[in-house]
Amino acid sequence: MRRFLALGAAALLAVSACSVGAGTGSGDAEITFLTFETPNLTPAYWDAAIARVTGKTPGIKVKKLVAPTADGRTSYAKQLLQSGQFPDVMIAVDSAGFAEAGHLYAWTPEELKDFQFPAANPVRGKYYQLPANTQTIPPIYYNKKMFADAGITTPPKTWAELVTDAGKLTDKGYPPFTIGGGKDGFPSSMILSGLVSTEVYTTMPDWLTRRRQDQVKFTDPAFQHAFAKLADLAAKGYVDKTSVSRDYAATEQAFLDGKGAMYPMGNWFAANADAKKHDFEVGVFNFPTEDGKLAVPAYTGGGMIVNAHATHLDAARKFALAFQLDKDQLDASVRADGLFPAIKGYTPPPDAGPVFKAGYDLYAEAVRQNAVVHAFRWETADDGLLPGMKDKVDQAAQDVITGRRSVAEACAFLDTEWAKAG
CATH class of the missing domain: 3.40.190.10 (Periplasmic binding protein-like II)
Structure with a gap:
């Protein structure tokens, strides 16, 4: 081989x-x-x-x-x-x-x-x-026209507000999130990255360092609690399960074509949002947190x-x-x-x-405001995942979105793959 x-x-x-x-x-x-x-x-x-x-x-x-x-x-x-x-x-x-x-x-x-x-x-x-x-990985880019049509006047700051807004967009006939995956993988795990960064890392900023020392695991309650919020979005139909096969370029274009209201992606997307043709105004807001307190994932x-x-x-x-x-x-x-x-x-x-x-x-x-936290999955070197684990995180996110694995099973999968990588 x-x-x-x-x-x-x-x-x-x-x-x-x-x-x-x-x-x-x-x-x-x-x-x-x-x-x-x-x-x-x-x-x-x-x-x-x-x-x-x-x-x-x-x-x-x-x-x-x-x-x-x-x-x-x-x-x-x-x-x-x-x-x-x-x-x-x-x-x-x-x-x-x-x-x-x-x-x-x-x-x-x-x-x-x-x-x-x-x-x-x-x-x-x-x-x-x-x-x-x-x-910054990820802020959330959004279609201002769709938000206005759905009666959303202010971008969400808390996770509960985000879920409520996703419901309003769905009721109006707009798919709430644009995601992808395919050969590139990472568009599938963007929401998971934001959740772990703003929930796990805000209380334990050295979580990955501790994972390298086997002091914490993916199956621990804190990580599973964050991951479960992605599963909840998928269960409600706010994340399209069929989109995980769409590659990065097609995912970006889908958002620019108005096929989804929100696009969680790294700040590099701003360049094309400013340069490429689309018929709506693009806004951007920080990834929401549980309590609304500012926490911005960055690498x-x-x-x-x-x-x-x-x-x-x-x-x-x-x-x-x-x-x-x-x-x-x-x-x-x-x-x-x-x-x-x-x-x-x-x-x-x-x-x-x-x-x-x-x-x-x-x-x-x-x-x-000293509110910058590490961006989960994107860290490197001694601060990052073990070699090969980024692909496993993407796979775990895809499996939960599509229903192939439960959150508990996906987290157990990550611990198993971590042991192999180590």
């Missing part, structure tokens, strides 16, 4: 790589850069980004690689490692596993000095991933990791830092993917869209 994966990765690599950048001389250092594509981060975006950065860092030529799915980039990086083709630079690939095995370069304090949260995502006391962006990270054994290590490090710190590139990432750059002194471009600005203001207020 391992040999099959390696051969498959080699074949895929051969057809997905292309050289991009400003390298012009035979002495240029060529590095490989693993990217991924989404409705926001298109091939054109990556080509322009690479050209923009290499244009300011002469002597470097970049060969772009593309992961087969947006959420499968970490598993793809593992396949490339197994086949002897580990990329020189990777973006938004979880450092866990790679770092402990000695495959990644550890960033120095000097290299991290321009980042707002240099101590994010530690692996055994060292830092292997540039903490480049903060993402800071998602940046570059560098192959410690890269042939041109200095060039790889230089490219990675330039990519993450260049103001023009940061502005481009805001426009394309709605990211919140976690760089000291950074301010978004004045032409950022209204949905982005609304989400950014919600996050800024949470920071002011």
Whole structure:
């Protein structure tokens, strides 16, 4: 099986790589850069980004690689490692596993000095991933016209209000939630991520650290209580069970086409909400909490990791830092993917869209109130799930939504898979 994966990765690599950048001389250092594509981060975006950065860092030529799915980039990086083709630079690939095995370069304090949260995502006391962006995961985007038609004048702040509003939308003939899954997985677990973050993490912010120490389990009452709220939405028909087979791009488009009133998704959706055509105004509100007290799930990270054994290590490090710190590139990432750059002194471009600005203001207020919590499922390194468990969380969410498993069975499944992963 391992040999099959390696051969498959080699074949895929051969057809997905292309050289991009400003390298012009035979002495240029060529590095490989693993990217991924989404409705926001298109091939054109990556080509322009690479050209923009290499244009300011002469002597470097970049060969772009593309992961087969947006959420499968970490598993793809593992396949490339197994086949002897580990990329020189990777973006938004979880450092866990790679770092402990000695495959990644550890960033120095000097290299991290321009980042707002240099101590994010530690692996055994060292830092292997540039903490480049903060993402709120998930706020809830909503169709303002549908809300108004259903008589909802104010976005919900409590979970009870959210459930009531979902009933009002249903009575009006509007599907309350737009969700998906398919090959991407994570759209199925967005509501679960919000529930665990705002309920479990607000009382036990180090829950995952304790899970790694076997002090808590998924079958514990607190986790099951949060998970049960997703099951309740599905039981009431507020979450469409058939939608879990719909991939990420189709899920986003379904919301923009007016096929659902609410879309729980990371703040990156704001870029397309501002850019893509739709015939309604998009609003955004924080994921509701049990008591209405502000708690905003967020993750800071998602940046570059560098192959410690890269042939041109200095060039790889230089490219990675330039990519993450260049103001023009940061502005481009805001426009394309709605990211919140976690760089000291950074301010978004004045032409950022209204949905982005609304989400950014919600996050800024949470920071002011010290109300930011970890975003369950999206953490990485020592603060995150064990390798491979993100897919299991997605599967558990899908199983509960479709009724294949009860909440108790899904939580027991997660504990069993955790034991295997450990």
